[in-house]
Amino acid sequence: MQQKSPPHSAADAHDHAHDHDHDYEAGALSPIALRVRALETVLTEKGYVDPASIDAIVETYETRVGPRNGARVVAKAWNDPAYLQRLRENATAAIAELGFTGRQGEHMVVVENTPGQHNLVVCTLCSCYPWSVLGLPPVWYKSAPFRAKAVIDPRGVLADFGVTLPPEAKIRVWDSTAELRYLVLPSRPAGTVGWSEEKLADLVTRDSMIGTGLALMPESVSPEALSKGASA
Amino acid sequence: MNGAQDLGGMMGFGPVVPEANEPIFHGAWEKRALGLTLCCGALGEWNIDISRHARESLHPADYLSSSYYEIWTKGLIKLLQSRQLVSAAEIAAGHSQQPARQTNRPPLKPADVDAALKRGGPCDRTIDRPAAFSVGDQVRTRNINPTGHTRLPRYARGKVGRIERVRGGYVFPDTNGHGAGENPQWVYSVVFDGRELWGQDADPSLSVAIDCWEPYLERL
Secondary structure (H helix, E strand, C coil), rough: CEECCCCCCCCHHHHHHCCCCEEEEEEEECCCHHHHHHHHHHHHHCCCCCCHHHHHHHHHHHHCCCHHHHHHHHHHHCCCCEEEEEEEEHHHHHCCCCCCCCCCCCCCCEECCECCCEEEEEEECCCCHHHHCCCCHHHHHCCHHHHHHHHHHHHHHHCCCCEEECCEEEEEECCCCCCEEEEEEECCCCCCCCCCCCHHHHCCCCHHHHHHCCCCCHHHCCCCCCHHHHHC | CCCCCCCCCCCCCCCCCCCCCCCCCHHHHHHHHHHHHHHHCCCCCCCHHHHHHHCCCCHHHHHHCCHHHHHHHHHHHHHHHHHHCCCCHHHCCCCCCCCCCCCCCCCCCHHHHHHHHHCCCEEEECCCCCCCCCCCCCCCCCCCCCCCCCCCHHCCCCCEEEEEEEEEEECCHHCCCCCCCCEHHHHEHHHHHHHHHHCCCCCCCCEEEEEHHHHHHEEE
């Protein structure tokens, strides 16, 4: 399996017309930013919403709940066969062992990549995503191109991410139509025997846990990350 | 409903464009939109299925041309107005003009946010009747086109699949999304061959799993 850099540069992505309503456009708030501000003011004046609660929600997903959580689950599963077995039997409980519970992670399922099968997760109907282990979904996950294409042309989606699977590999797409939330367990990269869980977690990208990427190869990890892992 | 949210298999949107080093939020308003949606949900005036239905019943042109937090905001405003919590005039004025009313649950306090997020909203339910299907059973999804909320995507209607896992009992969105009760049903992971869904030209290596509530399925 190969993983190259995505064919789209950051500049291309920025020019693409999606979700780029920055608050200030030509010195003024955009219409949607104004509308959200008006709504918050009305709801606060009525006492339905406490702005400090919004701050606390935002802080949670900016600082505490993100893909680092999922990477810890994956690294532990790679290193601990008993943990992997518990993940297979009851992923919600096994993930809760590491302290990751709650909203949009209430009913977890882990799907394992193997040399013969690659897994890809999508929500064609909205944006269902395992928040408790991956945080808030990226824009592309919620966008029409991904939701439309993943179930009919997953190899085309993988190509958009610079990933090529062997032609003989099977692809299983999981469309999150119910309240089950799927986490992909990527294949463990070669050359990582004896690595600590912390060091392994540096190889686990967010996209590898959605299935639009693969875990990083050891040589692609920065020297700083390697030294951090080694000192653990 | 057959709305613009039901995107599986549509064409013409172009490539998926991942953004390098994507920030968690694109602009401060997105943070507030997320927080407002969660705080208003905590008032207990609707459930997650009603919330999803409010978004998916936006006009298709509006849905497809809105960013995701715009869709959330538009859905939220619809719900707030339909429950007389906020009026259009108040949003236009940017200030409260009428007294607040009692809500089903009290407003979410900052000190309770962490516990509320960690608790989430489990929707598994005990069912006092046996599951109609077992692992390995061949089933066909029903050809339904409800005008209300459903979680059976168009591309997977009237298709033959196999029960791969019995997931347990869960709240049924098709009724819960209209305030007509949780009506728990068995949920199954059903696997479809790519060619069953997309025809003989489909990727032969593809299979798609969707989670189906029992009323979506009939025995072959």
